[in-house]
Amino acid sequence: xxxxxxxxxxxxxxxxxxxxxxxxxxxxxxxxxxxxxxxxxxxxxxxxxxxxxxxxxxxxxxxxxxxxxxxxxxxxxxxxxxxxxxxxxxxxxxxxxxxxxxxxxxxxxxxxxxxxxxxxxxxxxxxxxxxxxxxxxxxxxxxxxxxxxxxxxxxxxxxxxxxxxxxxxxxxxxxxxxxxxxxxxxxxxxxxxxxxxxxxxxxxxxxxxxxxxxxxxxxxxxxxxxxxxxxxxxxxxxxxxxxxxxxxxxxxxxxxxxxxxxxxxxxxxxxxxxxxxxxxxxxxxxxxxxxxxxxxxxxxxxxxxxxxxxxxxxxxxxx
Amino acid sequence: xxxxxxxxxxxxxxxxxxxxxxxxxxxxxxxxxxxxxxxxxxxxxxxxxxxxxxxxxxxxxxxxxxxxxxxxxxxxxxxxxxxxxxxxxxxxxxxxxxxxxxxxxxxxxxxxxxxxxxxxxxxxxxxxxxxxxxxxxxxxxxxxxxxxxxxxxxxxxxxxxxxxxxxxxxxxxxxxxxxxxxxxxxxxxxxxxxxxxxxxxxxxxxxxxxxxxxxxxxxxxxxxxxxxxxxxxxxxxxxxxxxxxxxxxxxxxxxxxxxxxxxxxxxxxxxxxxxxxxxxxxxxxxxxxxxxxxxxxxxxxx
Numbered sequence: 001x002x003x004x005x006x007x008x009x010x011x012x013x014x015x016x017x018x019x020x021x022x023x024x025x026x027x028x029x030x031x032x033x034x035x036x037x038x039x040x041x042x043x044x045x046x047x048x049x050x051x052x053x054x055x056x057x058x059x060x061x062x063x064x065x066x067x068x069x070x071x072x073x074x075x076x077x078x079x080x081x082x083x084x085x086x087x088x089x090x091x092x093x094x095x096x097x098x099x100x101x102x103x104x105x106x107x108x109x110x111x112x113x114x115x116x117x118x119x120x121x122x123x124x125x126x127x128x129x130x131x132x133x134x135x136x137x138x139x140x141x142x143x144x145x146x147x148x149x150x151x152x153x154x155x156x157x158x159x160x161x162x163x164x165x166x167x168x169x170x171x172x173x174x175x176x177x178x179x180x181x182x183x184x185x186x187x188x189x190x191x192x193x194x195x196x197x198x199x200x201x202x203x204x205x206x207x208x209x210x211x212x213x214x215x216x217x218x219x220x221x222x223x224x225x226x227x228x229x230x231x232x233x234x235x236x237x238x239x240x241x242x243x244x245x246x247x248x249x250x251x252x253x254x255x256x257x258x259x260x261x262x263x264x265x266x267x268x269x270x271x272x273x274x275x276x277x278x279x280x281x282x283x284x285x286x287x288x289x290x291x292x293x294x295x296x297x298x299x300x301x302x303x304x305x306x307x308x309x310x311x312x313x314x315x316x317x318x319x
Numbered sequence: 320x321x322x323x324x325x326x327x328x329x330x331x332x333x334x335x336x337x338x339x340x341x342x343x344x345x346x347x348x349x350x351x352x353x354x355x356x357x358x359x360x361x362x363x364x365x366x367x368x369x370x371x372x373x374x375x376x377x378x379x380x381x382x383x384x385x386x387x388x389x390x391x392x393x394x395x396x397x398x399x400x401x402x403x404x405x406x407x408x409x410x411x412x413x414x415x416x417x418x419x420x421x422x423x424x425x426x427x428x429x430x431x432x433x434x435x436x437x438x439x440x441x442x443x444x445x446x447x448x449x450x451x452x453x454x455x456x457x458x459x460x461x462x463x464x465x466x467x468x469x470x471x472x473x474x475x476x477x478x479x480x481x482x483x484x485x486x487x488x489x490x491x492x493x494x495x496x497x498x499x500x501x502x503x504x505x506x507x508x509x510x511x512x513x514x515x516x517x518x519x520x521x522x523x524x525x526x527x528x529x530x531x532x533x534x535x536x537x538x539x540x541x542x543x544x545x546x547x548x549x550x551x552x553x554x555x556x557x558x559x560x561x562x563x564x565x566x567x568x569x570x571x572x573x574x575x576x577x578x579x580x581x582x583x584x585x586x587x588x589x590x591x592x593x594x595x596x597x598x599x600x601x602x603x604x605x606x607x608x609x610x611x612x613x614x615x616x617x618x619x620x621x
Contacts, residue, residue, distance in 0.1 A: 031445040034524040038441035039453060042434040045494040050460050053471035060471070067474070111364075118361040121354065127607075132365040134611065136372070138603055139596045140553040142571035146578065146592035147375045150585060156389025158374055191371060196614060203615045223353040252466045255555045259575055273466060273556070280470035281560060293467040304462050 057297075061290035068284050080291035089267055090292065093275040096182060100271065101250035103186035104193075109242055112194050116201035117231060130199075137195030141255030148188035149175065149260055175261055178268035185256050185269060192256075193249070197242045204238035205231070237314050244307045251300055272296045379403055379590035386585035403590035413594060415566045416573035420552050421598075423488040423569060428547040430493045432540055439502030440528045444514070460496040466556055473560050487561040488569065492551055497617050498543050505539040506532060542613035545606050549599060570595045 061080055064073040084090045112133075119129040136144065151158045154173030163170045171177065174184035208231065216226050254273035257263060263270040263278075270278075272292070280289030378386050380399040385392050407413050441447070442454055472491050473482070481487045513535070514527045522530070533540070558569045568576065574591050581588050603610055 031524070032447040035441040035445035035447035035450075038437045038445065038524075038528070042438035042494060042499065045430075045434065045490065046457070046460060046496075048475075048494075049472060049491040050463055050465070050468070050494050050496075051456075053468040053475060054463055056471040056475070057468060115361065115364060118357045121357060122361065129361060129365050130607070130611065132368045135600070135603060136368070137614070138549055138553075138599050138610065140571045140599070141555050142574045143592040143596040146574065146588055147371050150378065150589060151371060151374065151390075153389070153585075156391075158370075158390040161390040161394075191368065194368075199611050199615050248464075252464055254466060258555070258559075273469075276467065277469065277556075277560070281473070286470055286474065289470045293470065297464070297467055300464050300467075301462060 057290045057293055060287050061294045063287050065286035065290070066284050067280075067286060073287065076287055080287045081295070083288060084291050084295060089270060089275060090295075092267060093270045093272050096269055097251055097253065097271050099182055100186060100189075100253055101247055103183060104189050104250065105243060105246045107190045108194055108197055108246055109239060111190070112197035112201055112242070113235070113239070115194075116198050116205060117227060119198075120202060120205045133198045134195035136192050139192070141192075142259060144188060144192045145256055145259035148184070148191075152184050176265060178265050181261050181265060181269045185260055188260065189253075189256055197246075200238055200242055201235065204235050208234045240310055240314065241307075244303060244310070248300055248303055251296065251303070375589045375592055378586055379593050381586050383584045383586045386589070387583045403584075403586040404594070406587055407590055407594065412565065412573060412577065413570070413591070416568055416570040417598075419485065419488075419558075419562075419567055419573075420569040420571075423485050423558075424548045424551040426485070427489045427492045427551045428544045430489070431495050431498050431547045432543050434493060435495060435498035435543065436502045436533065436536070436540070437528065439499050439506055440532060442499070443503050443506035444527070444532070445524065457496055457499055460494070461500070465491070469556055469560060472557070476561055482561055483564050483567060485567065488551070488554075488558045491557060492547075492554065495547065495550075498547070501539060501543055501616065502536070505536055509535055538609070541606070542609050542616070545602065545609055546613045546617065549602070549610070552599060 060072065062076055062078070064076045064080075065071075066073055115129070115133055119126060119133075122129065152174045154160065154176055155170060157173075159174060160170035171180075174180045174187075212230050212234075213226055216230060221229070251272060253271050254277070257269050257271050257274055258277075261269045263274045273296075276289050276292045276296070279285050279292060283289075374390070374393075378393050380401070380403075381393050381396060382398070382400060382402065385396050385398075438457075442450065442457075468491075476482050476487045476491075481490070509532060514522075514531045517527050517531050552569075553571065554569075555571050555575070558572045559575070562568050562572060565573065565576065574595055578588055578591075581591075
């Protein structure tokens with residue numbers, strides 16, 4: 001991430017020498033007022049739509065706030081948290097989120113890794129593989145959900161047709177059964193978001209010094225050995241990043257679930273955000289929804305902190 | 320935007336170029352077999368990955384009657400028709416949805432680029448007290464997942480009577496902290512002597528930002544614009560709850576809301592799915608490099 005500044009370092013060194021206080025003073029003296037004016041527009045939106053709502057969420061999580069009455073409502077203390085932590089559907093939504101993470105992370109990491117290594121070896125037509133693997137990632141969730149719900153049509157859909165072709169009797173439909181609905185969502189998600197990890201790995205592969213492969217080839221290392229002893233270890237950091245990003249993304253999953261199953265059948269695919277939206281918008285219980293949001297927030301922050309620690313440890317190891 | 324430099328070296332990508340060149344004559348035969356096998360594996364997976372899109376396209380070009388009979392019927396009938404697309408455009412809703420998606424995505428992208436680049440300019444170039452605190456606050460902002468704020472943002476928009484307006488989709492998406500980071504990193508790499516020359520010529524702070532820094536920042540402006548556009552176009556959660564008027568809905572929300580009323584008209588549904596994605600597919604084909612680099616860059620930072 002430092003290549004751009006590095007390229008300009010000589011230029012800046014030259015500029016620094018003649019930079020006498022005389023020349024610096026017009027640069028910094030009158031800066032304070034314009035600086036705040038430059039920050040102001042962004043700061044207003046930042047406070048109004050990021051910090052403000054966060055604080056409001058924290059406050060309302062301690063009150064019986066509701067959409068049907070104005071104002072905060074009565075003070076509830078930790079009752080909303082207590083309720084959420086003792087509700088079976090809160091824990092089942094957390095479990096479904098974990099389930100989704102477990103289903104999606106291994107294929108999203110392994111397939112993206114393999115596709116990236118193979119694509120990187122191809123000398124001509126790379127654009128085609130980039131298109132095939134990456135394009136789904138920029139499609140709207142509505143598009144991918146409509147496509148996959150149709151593919152999973154019970155009995156006559158493409159999935160059922162493929163099952164019949166290999167001799168499996170298609171059942172009631174992947175999304176219709178509580179046992180397999182989350183698998184269906186996971187399959188659609190892997191197809192949709194693999195491209196993101198794919199380009200991250202491709203970028204990681206570019207950073208591996210070419211000399212390593214040349215030296216290995218001179219020493220007679222086979223292709224497999226090169227991948228095993230050079231590529232795999234060099235991509236370790238990317239893999240950690242991909243896994244942590246995947247976990248956070250899984251915690252925030254909403255679109256595919258809402259569009260493909262609406263959390264059903266029953267509550268078998270209910271996840272944290274559909275529970276929050278349901279509690280807030282359907283049950284009109286802002287306070288309880290806020291408590292659930294804060295709990296989710298805490299989990300996400302913990303993972304972000306883990307990522308920082310892992311990143312720092314990796315940087316230290318590299319240095 | 321370090322990706323700009325990395326990608327340029329991609330043509331001489333390490334594995335593909337280095338391995339065959341150095342190994343020629345030594346393990347040539349096994350290297351070639353390996354190359355062929357991996358190419359075949361890759362092509363097979365690429366085809367698997369293309370199937371859902373191609374199947375959706377094929378369905379959208381079928382008659383509703385054919386599509387209702389199922390996958391085998393869709394795949395075995397070759398009689399392409401644009402009937403479903405014509406029907407959607409005639410029904411009219413889709414025009415409103417395109418308008419809503421287009422307006423909200425463009426306006427959000429413009430506001431985000433302006434405000435984030437201004438903030439980044441102050442943080443990168445101007446000296447003022449409290450700079451470190453401001454920077455720390457912005458770093459904190461990157462930790463907040465905006466999705467969990469849907470309920471308080473809904474309440475807030477309701478309190479100021481903005482629900483059911485385009486603004487309700489635009490405003491909450493303007494403060495993209497990652498954009499400030501991307502801009503700041505790019506500005507930090509611009510040599511200071513350029514602006515110092517302008518300052519000596521009497522240029523004010525605004526002039527330096529507008530006439531020196533921004534013209535040098537075209538690649539990063541393009542990247543942030545495109546990524547914001549795609550992000551807003553694809554957002555479902557926010558517009559789903561803040562827009563209730565079908566005429567104001569963005570295209571993903573509109574499709575999600577009416578798909579039930581389509582019943583068995585599967586060809587129409589798939590045509591709608593493709594129309595929702597079409598502008599992004601076109602955008603990808605034009606700005607492939609910027610999109611891939613931007614996504615990679617924000618992924619590595621976010």
